[in-house]
Amino acid sequence: xxxxxxxxxxYIIIFLIPCSIGYLIFxxxxxxxxxxxxxxxxxxxxxxxxxxxxxNYQNIFDGDExxxxxxxxxxxxxxxxxxxxxxxxxVAILFDTKVKGVTGFRILLFIPVLTSWVAGSxxxxxxxxxxxxxxxxxxxxxxxxxxxxxxxTKWSMVSVVLVxxxxxxxxxxxxxxxxxxxxxxxxxxxxxxxxxNSFQTLRRITLPLVSPTLFFVxxxxxxxxxxxxxxxxxMTGGGPLGSTQVIVERIYTYGFKYFNMGYAAALSMxxxxxxxxxxxxxxxxxxxxxxxx
Amino acid sequence: xxxxxxxxxxxxxAILFLITAVxxxxxxxxxxxxxxxxxxxxxxxxEWIPKKVSFDSFVKVLKExxxxxxxxxxxxxxxGSTILTLVSSSLAAFIFAKFEFKFKNLIFILFLASMxxxxxxxxxxxxxxxxxxxxxxxxxxxxxxxxxNVFAIFLLRQxxxxxxxxxxxxxxxxxxxxxxxxxxxxVPMSLVPLTTLFVINFMSYWNDYFWPLIILTDPNKxxxxxxxxxxNTQYATEYNTLMAGSLVSxxxxxxxxxxxxxxxxxxxxxxxxx
Amino acid sequence: xxxxxxxxxxVFMVFTITAxxxxxxxxxxxxxxxxxxxxxxxxxxAAMIEAFETENPDIKVNVxxxxxxxxxxxxxxxxxGNQAPDVYExxxxxxxxxxxxxxxxxxxxxxxxxxxxxxxxxxAFQIGSKQYGLPTKFSNVVLIYNKDLFDEAGIDYxxxxxxxxEELEAAQAIxxxxxxIFGVSRPxxxxxxxxxxxxxxxxxxxxxQTEFTLNSVENxxxxxxxxxxxxxxxxxxxxxxxxxxxxxxxxxxxRLGMIVTGIWAFSTFADEADFDWDIVVEPGIKTKATHFFxxxxxxxxxxxxxxAGAKFAAFLSGSEEAALLRADANWDLPVALTDEVxxxxxxxxxxxxxxxxxxxxxxxxxxxxxxRFNEIADDLKSYLxxxxxxxxxxxxxxxxxxxxxxxxxx
Numbered sequence: 003x004x005x006x007x008x009x010x011x012x013y014i015i016i017f018l019i020p021c022s023i024g025y026l027i028f029x030x031x032x033x034x035x036x037x038x039x040x041x042x043x044x045x046x047x048x049x050x051x052x053x054x055x056x057x058n059y060q061n062i063f064d065g066d067e068x069x070x071x072x073x074x075x076x077x078x079x080x081x082x083x084x085x086x087x088x089x090x091x092x093v094a095i096l097f098d099t100k101v102k103g104v105t106g107f108r109i110l111l112f113i114p115v116l117t118s119w120v121a122g123s124x125x126x127x128x129x130x131x132x133x134x135x136x137x138x139x140x141x142x143x144x145x146x147x148x149x150x151x152x153x154x155t156k157w158s159m160v161s162v163v164l165v166x167x168x169x170x171x172x173x174x175x176x177x178x179x180x181x182x183x184x185x186x187x188x189x190x191x192x193x194x195x196x197x198x199n200s201f202q203t204l205r206r207i208t209l210p211l212v213s214p215t216l217f218f219v220x221x222x223x224x225x226x227x228x229x230x231x232x233x234x235x236x237m238t239g240g241g242p243l244g245s246t247q248v249i250v251e252r253i254y255t256y257g258f259k260y261f262n263m264g265y266a267a268a269l270s271m272x273x274x275x276x277x278x279x280x281x282x283x284x285x286x287x288x289x290x291x292x293x294x295x
Numbered sequence: 296x297x298x299x300x301x302x303x304x305x306x307x308x309a310i311l312f313l314i315t316a317v318x319x320x321x322x323x324x325x326x327x328x329x330x331x332x333x334x335x336x337x338x339x340x341x342e343w344i345p346k347k348v349s350f351d352s353f354v355k356v357l358k359e360x361x362x363x364x365x366x367x368x369x370x371x372x373x374x375g376s377t378i379l380t381l382v383s384s385s386l387a388a389f390i391f392a393k394f395e396f397k398f399k400n401l402i403f404i405l406f407l408a409s410m411x412x413x414x415x416x417x418x419x420x421x422x423x424x425x426x427x428x429x430x431x432x433x434x435x436x437x438x439x440x441x442x443x444n445v446f447a448i449f450l451l452r453q454x455x456x457x458x459x460x461x462x463x464x465x466x467x468x469x470x471x472x473x474x475x476x477x478x479x480x481x482v483p484m485s486l487v488p489l490t491t492l493f494v495i496n497f498m499s500y501w502n503d504y505f506w507p508l509i510i511l512t513d514p515n516k517x518x519x520x521x522x523x524x525x526x527n528t529q530y531a532t533e534y535n536t537l538m539a540g541s542l543v544s545x546x547x548x549x550x551x552x553x554x555x556x557x558x559x560x561x562x563x564x565x566x567x568x569x
Numbered sequence: 570x571x572x573x574x575x576x577x578x579x580v581f582m583v584f585t586i587t588a589x590x591x592x593x594x595x596x597x598x599x600x601x602x603x604x605x606x607x608x609x610x611x612x613x614x615a616a617m618i619e620a621f622e623t624e625n626p627d628i629k630v631n632v633x634x635x636x637x638x639x640x641x642x643x644x645x646x647x648x649x650g651n652q653a654p655d656v657y658e659x660x661x662x663x664x665x666x667x668x669x670x671x672x673x674x675x676x677x678x679x680x681x682x683x684x685x686x687x688x689x690x691x692x693a694f695q696i697g698s699k700q701y702g703l704p705t706k707f708s709n710v711v712l713i714y715n716k717d718l719f720d721e722a723g724i725d726y727x728x729x730x731x732x733x734x735e736e737l738e739a740a741q742a743i744x745x746x747x748x749x750i751f752g753v754s755r756p757x758x759x760x761x762x763x764x765x766x767x768x769x770x771x772x773x774x775x776x777x778q779t780e781f782t783l784n785s786v787e788n789x790x791x792x793x794x795x796x797x798x799x800x801x802x803x804x805x806x807x808x809x810x811x812x813x814x815x816x817x818x819x820x821x822x823x824r825l826g827m828i829v830t831g832i833w834a835f836s837t838f839a840d841e842a843d844f845d846w847d848i849v850v851e852p853g854i855k856t857k858a859t860h861f862f863x864x865x866x867x868x869x870x871x872x873x874x875x876x877a878g879a880k881f882a883a884f885l886s887g888s889e890e891a892a893l894l895r896a897d898a899n900w901d902l903p904v905a906l907t908d909e910v911x912x913x914x915x916x917x918x919x920x921x922x923x924x925x926x927x928x929x930x931x932x933x934x935x936x937x938x939x940x941r942f943n944e945i946a947d948d949l950k951s952y953l954x955x956x957x958x959x960x961x962x963x964x965x966x967x968x969x970x971x972x973x974x975x976x977x978x979x
Contacts, residue, residue, distance in 0.1 A: 010394060013473040017390045020383035021406075022441025027424055029409040032417035039416075047648045048670025096311050101304040108560075109553055114318055116548045118502040118520060121541035125321045125328070128534065134390070135325050144704045151616040153808040163674075168318055180560055217551045229413050242808065243954050253415045258642040261666065263419065270416040277411040333841060336818075419649055426650045509646055512600070512633055512654075525607055525636045 039267035046261045058268035067252070068269075074159065075248050079227045086170055086223055087216065093171065094178035108179075112172040119169070122292040123236030126165045127152065130237075152238055155245040162246055165233055170226075181215030182208070197232050210293040219290045221284060228277050249273050329353065329539035336534055352539035360522055360540075361514075369501065369519040370547070372434055376441035376500040381489055383442045388451030389481050393463070408444050414505060422509055434508045441500065447492050454488040454562075455481060493564025494555045498548050519544045596629040597877045600654040603632070604640040605706070605864055605901075607834065613898040615892045621884045628877045648672055648869075655872040656881055659702060661693055661863045666940055668701040669953075671908060674870040676700045681883035685787050685892075689933065694865045702865035703886035706901035707928045711861040712736075712852060713834065715820065715828045716845035717751070718743050725973035727827070731852040733768075733794065736827065742803035743826035743879070752804030753827040754816040757953055759946035760860065760936065766791045767858040767934050774937045781975050783949070784967040791854065792963040796956055807957070831862065832926055836899040839919055848920040850929050861933035863904075902926060941978060948974055
């Protein structure tokens with residue numbers, strides 16, 4: 003589309019002022035201070051930070067903890083991202099069938115999204131009790147002995163993933179549903195006339211056409227995964243045996259429990275670099291699979 | 296309707312019912328918990344449906360806690376934040392969608408990158424800045440950070456790109472200035488994504504916990520999530536009261552969502568998250 | 570234009586509703602932040618403040634109460650942002666960090682009356698010989714037992730002379746009552762560890778606190794005993810059996826015979842337990858040892874109201890009036906232990922045997938006074954957890970913890 007030509011410098015500046023001020027004050031300035039803090043030892047309560055060079059970074063890379071925590075985060079990503087994308091996609095396809103009564107489900111399925119993380123996590127914590135929890139009681143009714151979801155290191159991260167999918171399914175299925183609805187339905191009719199079966203239609207038409215939306219979902223869920231926090235904090239506190247410790251949980255613990263903000267800031271700078279690199283990689287890779295009309 | 300279609304509809308409903316049922320189980324459990332008295336909470340075997348339905352926890356939430364006051368505070372803060380986000384983001388999105396200027400792409404990428412820093416780190420610097428501005432312990436201080444919201448700018452920009460320039464040019468020829476164009480053309484034509492964002496932001500500001508907790512020290516200014524968190528004490532949690540409180544605090548967003556969900560989906564679809 | 574006007578009006582309204590915060594009269598205002606009144610004692614604290622304001626009509630106290638989970642995060646952010654409240658509450662675990670870093674102002678004890686304050690608690694909040702906080706309440710840990718379960722098992726109630734052996738015997742008898750019924754709960758974490766090793770003649774650090782002594786023979790033996798309670802005799806529920814429930818909840822549900830926990834449990838247990846219970850001094854191994862906890866009010870070094878703040882702190886700490894209110898509300902043990910306060914405290918039952926609280930004062934131990942204690946505690950706990958999970962033996966866990974912690978915190 004052609005851009006407007008007249009010179010609107012004055013309005014451009016005026017219109018951008020609110021956001022730009024907000025960006026400077028609430029994003030850029032704090033980020034720069036965090037970068038500075040990462041080269042200091044600052045104990046939060048004791049006045050000014052001490053410059054110590056790259057010591058925090060060195061300590062992070064020298065210890066085992068960082069690698070374990072990243073490992074946990076990747077475990078989360080490997081389970082969560084395919085899980086949420088596939089399940090949201092399926093639900094979105096069902097939403098898109100135009101069957102009567104679907105709207106009701108759309109509203110109901112959104113309730114977990116509306117629940118606050120704290121309330122949601124507390125209720126799941128009680129529901130996932132090994133002995134007295136709701137889930138294992140239900141499983142017991144059909145003769146399955148459920149594991150100690152939150153107390154067994156094999157299951158703790160799986161539980162965090164399941165709860166995250168539960169919370170996010172309503173949101174992402176709606177987003178993908180929006181993408182599906184944007185597809186021109188005559189394309190399907192043409193495919194049907196050509197004798198394509200439903201799998202072929204899905205593979206050759208639906209997926210490419212909805213790929214921009216899927217790409218958006220992928221980027222968002224990836225960022226969310228790295229910033230995983232409240233569900234871990236409330237449900238497991240990082241345990242058992244550190245099996246659900248993730249990077250933001252560590253940042254919080256070092257910053258506010260051990261009062262070692264310099265170390266926490268260094269961790270968050272590393273987190274920033276990781277997220278930015280992964281996002282850039284995704285932006286490059288998207289050319290191979292995302293289809294723009 | 297032929298048989299095949301009927302079968303299809305039935306199976307769609309059946310599958311959706313199953314998925315929805317599973318995801319609502321914890322929610323039903325929340326309701327059941329909120330209706331229990333304290334001794335039934337830990338009963339063995341588990342009480343699926345409380346033997347004695349007790350509304351004590353709801354009474355406690357509504358009467359003993361300064362609930363109404365917090366509700367009003369939450370409404371004021373959430374509305375203020377949401378509106379501020381919508382105004383500042385739509386102004387910026389209009390510019391990003393329709394005009395060319397130096398460093399446009401760089402600025403946009405910098406904006407996007409800011410989504411990636413967790414608040415646990417920027418929290419203290421922001422708090423210090425707000426304090427220096429004299430905004431702590433005021434609603435303005437809680438609302439202020441919502442002036443910058445990348446997701447909203449992003450979504451609105453995608454949508455506004457599709458608004459035809461001809462409308463804008465016609466208005467300009469009629470002698471309107473750009474601010475009038477924004478008010479008379481851009482805003483009315485962007486009502487759908489604005490509604491979507493209204494819902495999304497209302498929801499997240501409503502449930503926000505970190506900022507109100509840090510900024511507002513006056514007990515009279517406490518918001519609902521902060522008030523409810525006090526039910527979680529050091530040694531014991533009154534699950535029934537906590538759940539009752541959560542249920543009550545969810546109602547406003549549920550109402551907002553129910554009314555807006557149609558536009559909400561249209562916004563996502565037409566905004567074309569691409 | 571109409572819509573914009575509505576927008577602006579709305580935003581404006583929101584701002585103005587809240588922006589006005591006027592001071593009513595010429596009184597000195599002090600802000601007081603606390604956590605310990607949260608969850609049931611808010612009214613007691615309000616009564617104390619009312620009494621203080623009646624006595625000092627020129628001072629007004631603005632209270633803010635936060636839940637314990639958020640308290641120290643909040644406090645740190647406010648102190649960092651130069652917004653510390655004039656007077657605030659600190660527990661003994663966090664006191665040293667705040668005092669060492671200059672966040673607290675010295676309280677001149679010659680100008681205020683602290684004559685009634687229990688000596689041990691007063692000393693706990695001194696650095697050098699300077700007083701940086703005034704204790705308000707303290708607590709220790711006792712053995713609380715469910716009389717009904719003891720009756721059901723047909724065994725004798727505990728006495729102050731019990732050791733771990735008698736405790737284990739009774740616990741096994743109660744455990745035998747049913748599948749979901751457990752004998753005793755002693756959590757396994759760093760706090761419990763440093764106390765239990767003292768009971769066995771060991772310690773976490775050497776006497777002058779220069780070196781860790783985590784893997785001494787006594788410590789290994791004590792940890793072994795703690796873990797056997799879970800993994801061998803199973804008189805103590807494991808994490809699976811607890812299933813996310815806290816041990817207080819388990820006790821209150823009537824399925825736990827004995828619990829070793831703080832006296833701050835009294836008011837909750839009195840309200841919620843529907844069975845008979847009482848207390849004795851916590852059983853030891855070779856000797857007796859029990860926890861000492863205390864909370865103090867401190868005055869911020871940045872406060873403009875130092876004098877009024879110190880006055881308020883002294884009232885909460887040393888006045889008989891505040892102490893009586895506290896004792897009457899069953900809110901821990903006041904530090905101003907006059908005869909009347911002690912009598913009032915003892916008269917509130919259950920538990921009947923409140924004398925055990927005072928008997929326990931002879932056996933108090935405190936954690937090593939280290940600036941990074943929180944972090945060390947988590948590190949040590951991760952090794953204790955691996956021993957509980959049978960990944961490591963008690964000896965391996967403590968050997969590794971000793972090596973790791975010694976090198977990390979040299």
